[in-house]
Every structure is written in structure tokens, then in C-alpha cells.
Amino acid sequence: MAKRKTTNTDVPAAELAAVTPLPTPESEQAAQRSNETSSGSAPGHYSRFTDLDIYLFREGKHTRLYEKFGSHVVTHNGVSGTYFAVWAPSARYVSVIGDFNGWDRGSTTMNVRWDSSGIWEIFVPGVATGTTYKYFIVHENGRELEKGDPYAHFWEIPPQTATKVWDTYYEWNDQDWMATRHEKNALNAPISIYEVHLSSWKRDPGNPTRELSYGEIGDSLVDYVKEMGFTHVEFMPVMHYPYPPSWGYQVTGYFAPSSRFGAPQDFMQLVERLHQAGIGVILDWVPAHFPGDANGLYEFDGSHLYEHPDPRMGYHPDWKSYIFNYGRPEVRSFLISNALFWFDRCHADGLRVDAVASMLYLDYSRNAGEWVPNVFGGRENLDAISLFKEINEAIYREFPGTQTIAEESTAFPGVSRPVYTGGLGFGMKWMMGWMNDTLRYFEREPINRKYHQSELTFSTVYAFTENFVLPLSHDEVVYGKHALVSKMPGDEWQRFANLRLLFAYMFTHSGTKLLFQGGEFGQTAEWNFDQSLDWHLLDHPPHQGMAACVKALNQLYRTEPAMYERNFSADGFEWIDTSDHENSVLVYARKGEKPEETLIVVLNMTPVPRPEYRIGVPAAGSYGEIFNSDDQSYYGSGLLNPAPIQTEATPLHGKEQSISLTLPPLGATVLKWIE
Known part of the structure; x- marks a missing residue:
């Protein structure tokens, strides 16, 4: 199959690690000659900026600034070298310093454009791929700074802090995925997300302190995710971050995959391998x-x-960090361009946007007098709201078939509704209320759950106001919150049964799914960003059973249309019985486009088996059990309903027909109409 280059104006590198001059295609040379006529540059100086680029940048509308700013290996007047461009409007002097000039602050002075854009640029002959550099900046008041390139694609490995001349050329071979991903990312498709922290998912068994490379991670991760049945991987931030305890959420290199795991092309290959296995990639x-x-x-x-x-x-x-000026047009262009970069150059299938609530509200985590109202006297950050709308519109316009997902913890209206209807334009939103209520319920002793059944039933009051993702993420297993299985009450058997029951409830509830690494096999220790998951636990039956259960739930989710076709519609969910508080039993139906595909879900939230338990069902005939969390292969007790169950004309729960079945202890059973 023919390979296709990434969408890129940078030039190909025969050897990515080479430091020799790179050839420039004739088409790019023509574009460069055209760019040289930009009125903002000094006569004869090379520039990648056109007058239109400058206009869009200053209006906050530029979506491809990474093609202009940063370092780009080019040929100018027959000479190979690197073009540098940086935005520094308050500087009185800027130069490029690096290993090519002995870090001399005065030898490679940049030229400021004449158009008052604040852009400094220079073409430096002989500088090639792999060159290490920074910008030396002198502020108007004489203050001196050394800065990495905000648009660099490659940073030095921390604690080193310089950037490198690098491109994003890659010969992609994921055409089959890219052509069909709109089907895999659709809102009526099964989306089961496995959240991964690259540094701690798995480490070198022979040297537990050594992080694996992108390639080494791919050697294990791709097959594992496919075997477990997840449809997507969500990587916690892969953008360059210098401080490991931040988990990647303190970014310094917004246009660069983290160098701690390899070069940008190594990250692209990891994405490609996941795509070739039919797995989507979402980036935090x-x-x-x-x-x-x-x-x-x-x-x-x-x-x-x-x-x-x-x-x-x-x-x-x-977070003791700094907030972007969302009202400044050039900053808006930076952020919009950055969001699109990961779709354009790295073939991302989605972005999960962190801490959306902190951006939406001016008084977020602030006391009275510590925040500034908007022009209407309100607490909403109008600049951030408009920015979200612009970013989402740009992503869905230019990269159809992708998704954006908001981590938003408030009741802000219309987060996952289209901009043209007044929404923010995200495709989905994390359902934080469901997560909080569900974990609080499952942490209770079963004998007390009868008093708290509403904690589980309340979710459907608002479940269809947004396109929700049900998240059991990294945030729930750190800072003394304990691992998921360790949150569960009871002895070892009951803890694992409770967690299997929780997962069954999650997978059969409306909404797409997200599970953080380790939860799928019952990691018992709280997550530690600085060490590998405890993969040795899979040598033990309880953990083997947990993994087998999650694998079966993923299979059920992907193969039963009633589980996903109407994930975000009230037509896809029906409570059959919520009244049996005394026994802590819940019964509901999941519905697809065809009535015969309807599934019946019964949850027994206590460790007491319940034989001959009768429930109402929507149609006469016989029902077969297609999933039971108490299966012995899942480390359960094996209390199943192996034979088809025939309906009886005994009205119950508002239905004309009912069936009698055995409810396993701390178990979930899923039934499907047979005939």
C-alpha cells in the first residue's frame, strides 16, 4: 500500500537524526518566493509570513501558525539553512543562540518585522535538523531572558531546557483507519476508552526506574488494548512537560510530543500502530x-x-500556574493552531480538554474580591467561552470524524451541544456527577445501600442533557482515594465482586465509557506516576477474573447495538423497577433501533443470592442470559441462569409479562430476548 505524507509544509528528512541540510520541494520554494514579498519584512529577507498570515494572527483567527512560527529547514537563494520566527512584541533585541554559534548572544540577531506584529525572524545558513537552540530576548526595560521556542516540535530531555530544529515529516500508513474513523468516532458507535499514562503504564522489568520508549510501549500496549476490547486509548498529556509529578499537566512545549519517550516521529508511529489495530487515539x-x-x-x-x-x-x-489571556487575539491564534496541530500532524482522533470549568468561570477557586466580573457583571469568562466555540468549530470543520471531549464538572449548559444551537460545540462531556454518586454508593456497606438507592437512579434525571462519558479516571485513584478495588467494602471476594458489579453497571448505563489503566485488572495499590502498574497481579485468580470480566463487558458493549446506538437518548434507556430498596435491586432496559435487540439488566447490590426473583419484561417469549458478573471465569461463585427463561403472563412492573430468575450475590445479569 502506498504511503502518504502527513499534511505538512516542512520538508522530508532522509534520516531524522541527521544534521545535514535538507532538500526543499519546488512547490515550497515557490511558496517561499511568494512569501518573501510580504510587506512586513525587510527587503531581501526570507519570511514565511504573508500579509494574510499577519492579519489572521492579529485577529485571533489563524489556525496553522505552526507552519509559520518556530524553526523550519529551508533553502533560500540556493542555500540550505533554518528559518526562525518568534513573537516577542515587548522585546528590544532578540537573537538565536545555540550549539551552532557557541551560544553567542550577539552573533545571530533576528530582524523585527516592520508591520508592528511583534514578530522577529531570521534565516541562518547552514543550520540543520537536530540543532539545539533557544531565543535570547532583551525586554524594553533591559531584562534578559533565554527561552525555548513555543512552536518547537522537539525539546531536550529534562532537566535540559533547550529546543531542537525538527520537522513533523512522517510517511503515514494508516489510510484505512483515517478513511473510516468517522464510523468509529460517531456518537452512535461503541466508544470504550482506556486512559493511559505513558510513564507508568509499564516500565522496563529489568530496570523499574527506566521509562519505556514510544516504540517499546507500542510493542505491548497495542496488542493489550485490542485484546481487552477497548475501542480507544486516551493518553494523559504527551505534550512536552519538564516536571513528572505534574503527570503532564504542566506543559512547556505545546507543539512537541514529550522527548522523554523519543522523537516526534516515534510518537507518530505509536499512533499509527494503534490505528492499524483499529484503535482510536484521544489526547489530553x-x-x-x-x-x-x-x-x-x-x-x-x-x-x-x-x-x-x-x-x-x-x-x-x-495549580500555582498561569492562565492564558483568552481575550488576546495572538494568544487565541496560538491555542487554536495548537489544537489543530495534533489532528493535522499527529493524526489524533480526539482531544479531551482538561479543566474546562476553570476556564469557563472567572471566580473558579476564588473568594469574593479575588476575581473580576465580565462586562455584564457576571462570573462567566466570555473570552474563554467564545474561544471554545471557535476551536470546536474549526476542529469539526477541518477534521470531520473526530471528537472533542470536555472535562467539565459543573452544570454549564450546552457543553456538548453544537455552536449553532448556542452550545460550546464539544462532542462529549465527562459525567462527573455520575462518577461521584456511583463511587459513593459502592463504597457503602451493602447492608446500608437500601437507604441510598437514589444515588444510582438520580443520574438518569440529567443523563440525556449532554453527550456524556462515564469516567473512572486517574483522578479517582490518587491522593489517598485508593485504587478502585480497594474502595470496595468486604473481604477479598466481595471487593472483587463489588468492582465487577460496578463495571457492569457502568458498561450498561447510557453514555460512552472511560477506565484508567490498572482498574481493568483490579490494581490494588493507589496509582503512582513514578512506577509501573503491578502487572504481576495477573498471576492471581481474582485479578485474572477481573480482567476477563472487563474484556467480556467490552465485547458485550461492542456487539450489542442496544448498548450504544442510543447512548445519548432517553429512548435508549428505561427503568423497569427502582422500588426494591429493601433488597437493593435495580432493573432497567437498554434499547437499540430494533425492539428485538432490547437488553434487560438486573443488579443485585448485596451479597445475598436471590433465587426465583421476578421482574417484568417488555415482550413474551424466552430470555437468555448473555452476561453474568458472577461467572466463575470472572472469579465469581458461578450462580448463573444457564437455561433460557420463559415468560409468564403475570403482570409486574407495568409489564404484561414477567420472568423468574436467580440473582447472583453482588452480581449483574444481562438478559436478551431470544424468541
């Missing part, structure tokens, strides 16, 4: 804040360039 994206590292975005040119200058709007008290 962090536009809410950035750290105050001296080499990063903070006070980039000596002024508050990227962050809001008012600390009441520009400093985040929770």
Missing part, C-alpha cells in the same frame, strides 16, 4: 494553564505575553 489537551518555568511561556518577552496580566485572571491559585 491543557489550554487552561501553563507553568512559570523560566524557559517557557511565562513572561516570554519580559511582559505578560501569553498569560493575562491581571493576577486575578492570569494566575491559578490551585
Whole structure:
């Protein structure tokens, strides 16, 4: 099969690690000659910016700034070298320093454009791929700074802080996936997401302190995710981050995959391998804040360039980090371009946007007097709201078949509704209320659950107001919250039975699914970002059973249309009985497009088996049990309903027909009409 280059204006590199000059295609040379006529540059100086680029940048409408800013190996007037461009409007002097000039601050002075855009640029002959560099910036008041390139694609491995001349050329071979991914990412498709932290998913067994490379991770991860039946992987932030305890949420290199695991092309190959296995890739994206590292975005040119200058709007008290100035057009262009970069150059299938609520509200985590109302006196951040709408519109317009997902914990209206209807334009939103209510319920002793049944039934009151993802994420297994299985009450058998029951409830509830690494096999220790998951646990029957159960639930979810066709519609869910508080039993139906595909779900939330338990069903005939969380292969007790169950004309629960079945202890059973 013919390979296809990524959408890219950078040039191909025969050897990515080479430091020799790279050829430039004739088409790019023509574009460069055209760009040289830009009125903002000095005569004869090479520039990638056209007048239109400058206009869009200053209007906050540019969506491809990574093609313009940063470092680009080019040929100019027959000479190979690198073009550098950086935005530093408050600087009185900017130069490129690096290993090519001995880090001399005065030898490679950049030229500021004449159009008052604040852009500095220069073409440096002989500088090639792999060159390490920074920008030396002198502020108007004389303050001196050394900064990494905000648009660089490759940063040095921490604690080193410089950037490298690099491109994003890659010969992609995932055409089959890209041509059909709109079907896999559709809202009426089964989406089961496995959340992964690259540093801690698995480490070198011979040296547990050594992180695996992108390639080594792919050697295990791709087959594992496919075997377990997840449809998508969501990577916690892969953008370059210097501080491991931040888990990736303190980003300094927004246009660069983390170098701690390899080169950008190594990350692209990991994405490609997942696509070739039929697995979608969602990336965690962090536009809410950035750290105050001296080499990063903070006070980039000596002024508050990227962050809001008012600390009441520009400093985040929770994370001790800085908040983008969402009202500044050039910053909006930076963020819009960054969101699109990961779809364009890295073939992402979705972005999960972190900490959306912190962006939507001006008073987020602030006391009275610590925040500034908007122009109407309200608490909503109007600039952030409009930015979300623009970003989502741009993504769905330019990369159809993808998804954006909001981590948003409030009742802000229309988060996952289209912009043209007044929404923010996200495709989906995390259902944080479901997560909180569900975990609180399952942490209770079963004898007390009869008093709290509404904690599970309440979710359907609002379940269809948004396109919800049901998240059991990394946030629920850190900071003393314990691993999922360790949250469960009872002895070992009951803890694992409770967790299998929780997963069965999750997978049969309306909404798409997300499960953090380790939960699928019952990791017992709280997540530690600095060490591997405890894969040795899979040598033991309880954990083997847990993994087998999650695998079966993924199979059930993907193969039964009633589980996903109407995930976001009230037509796809029906409570049959919520009244049996005393026995802590819940009964509901999941419905697809065809009535005969309807599934009946029965949850027994206590460790007491319940033989001859009668429930109402929607149609006469016989029902077969297609899933039972108490199966012995899942480390259950084996209390099943092996034979088809015939309906009887005994009205119950508002139905003309009913059946009698055995409910397993702390178990879920799923039934399907046979004939």
C-alpha cells in the first residue's frame, strides 16, 4: 500500500537524526518566493509570513501558525539553512543562540518585522535538523531572558531546557483507519476508552526506574488494548512537560510530543500502530494553564505575553500556574493552531480538554474580591467561552470524524451541544456527577445501600442533557482515594465482586465509557506516576477474573447495538423497577433501533443470592442470559441462569409479562430476548 505524507509544509528528512541540510520541494520554494514579498519584512529577507498570515494572527483567527512560527529547514537563494520566527512584541533585541554559534548572544540577531506584529525572524545558513537552540530576548526595560521556542516540535530531555530544529515529516500508513474513523468516532458507535499514562503504564522489568520508549510501549500496549476490547486509548498529556509529578499537566512545549519517550516521529508511529489495530487515539489537551518555568511561556518577552496580566485572571491559585489571556487575539491564534496541530500532524482522533470549568468561570477557586466580573457583571469568562466555540468549530470543520471531549464538572449548559444551537460545540462531556454518586454508593456497606438507592437512579434525571462519558479516571485513584478495588467494602471476594458489579453497571448505563489503566485488572495499590502498574497481579485468580470480566463487558458493549446506538437518548434507556430498596435491586432496559435487540439488566447490590426473583419484561417469549458478573471465569461463585427463561403472563412492573430468575450475590445479569 502506498504511503502518504502527513499534511505538512516542512520538508522530508532522509534520516531524522541527521544534521545535514535538507532538500526543499519546488512547490515550497515557490511558496517561499511568494512569501518573501510580504510587506512586513525587510527587503531581501526570507519570511514565511504573508500579509494574510499577519492579519489572521492579529485577529485571533489563524489556525496553522505552526507552519509559520518556530524553526523550519529551508533553502533560500540556493542555500540550505533554518528559518526562525518568534513573537516577542515587548522585546528590544532578540537573537538565536545555540550549539551552532557557541551560544553567542550577539552573533545571530533576528530582524523585527516592520508591520508592528511583534514578530522577529531570521534565516541562518547552514543550520540543520537536530540543532539545539533557544531565543535570547532583551525586554524594553533591559531584562534578559533565554527561552525555548513555543512552536518547537522537539525539546531536550529534562532537566535540559533547550529546543531542537525538527520537522513533523512522517510517511503515514494508516489510510484505512483515517478513511473510516468517522464510523468509529460517531456518537452512535461503541466508544470504550482506556486512559493511559505513558510513564507508568509499564516500565522496563529489568530496570523499574527506566521509562519505556514510544516504540517499546507500542510493542505491548497495542496488542493489550485490542485484546481487552477497548475501542480507544486516551493518553494523559504527551505534550512536552519538564516536571513528572505534574503527570503532564504542566506543559512547556505545546507543539512537541514529550522527548522523554523519543522523537516526534516515534510518537507518530505509536499512533499509527494503534490505528492499524483499529484503535482510536484521544489526547489530553491543557489550554487552561501553563507553568512559570523560566524557559517557557511565562513572561516570554519580559511582559505578560501569553498569560493575562491581571493576577486575578492570569494566575491559578490551585495549580500555582498561569492562565492564558483568552481575550488576546495572538494568544487565541496560538491555542487554536495548537489544537489543530495534533489532528493535522499527529493524526489524533480526539482531544479531551482538561479543566474546562476553570476556564469557563472567572471566580473558579476564588473568594469574593479575588476575581473580576465580565462586562455584564457576571462570573462567566466570555473570552474563554467564545474561544471554545471557535476551536470546536474549526476542529469539526477541518477534521470531520473526530471528537472533542470536555472535562467539565459543573452544570454549564450546552457543553456538548453544537455552536449553532448556542452550545460550546464539544462532542462529549465527562459525567462527573455520575462518577461521584456511583463511587459513593459502592463504597457503602451493602447492608446500608437500601437507604441510598437514589444515588444510582438520580443520574438518569440529567443523563440525556449532554453527550456524556462515564469516567473512572486517574483522578479517582490518587491522593489517598485508593485504587478502585480497594474502595470496595468486604473481604477479598466481595471487593472483587463489588468492582465487577460496578463495571457492569457502568458498561450498561447510557453514555460512552472511560477506565484508567490498572482498574481493568483490579490494581490494588493507589496509582503512582513514578512506577509501573503491578502487572504481576495477573498471576492471581481474582485479578485474572477481573480482567476477563472487563474484556467480556467490552465485547458485550461492542456487539450489542442496544448498548450504544442510543447512548445519548432517553429512548435508549428505561427503568423497569427502582422500588426494591429493601433488597437493593435495580432493573432497567437498554434499547437499540430494533425492539428485538432490547437488553434487560438486573443488579443485585448485596451479597445475598436471590433465587426465583421476578421482574417484568417488555415482550413474551424466552430470555437468555448473555452476561453474568458472577461467572466463575470472572472469579465469581458461578450462580448463573444457564437455561433460557420463559415468560409468564403475570403482570409486574407495568409489564404484561414477567420472568423468574436467580440473582447472583453482588452480581449483574444481562438478559436478551431470544424468541
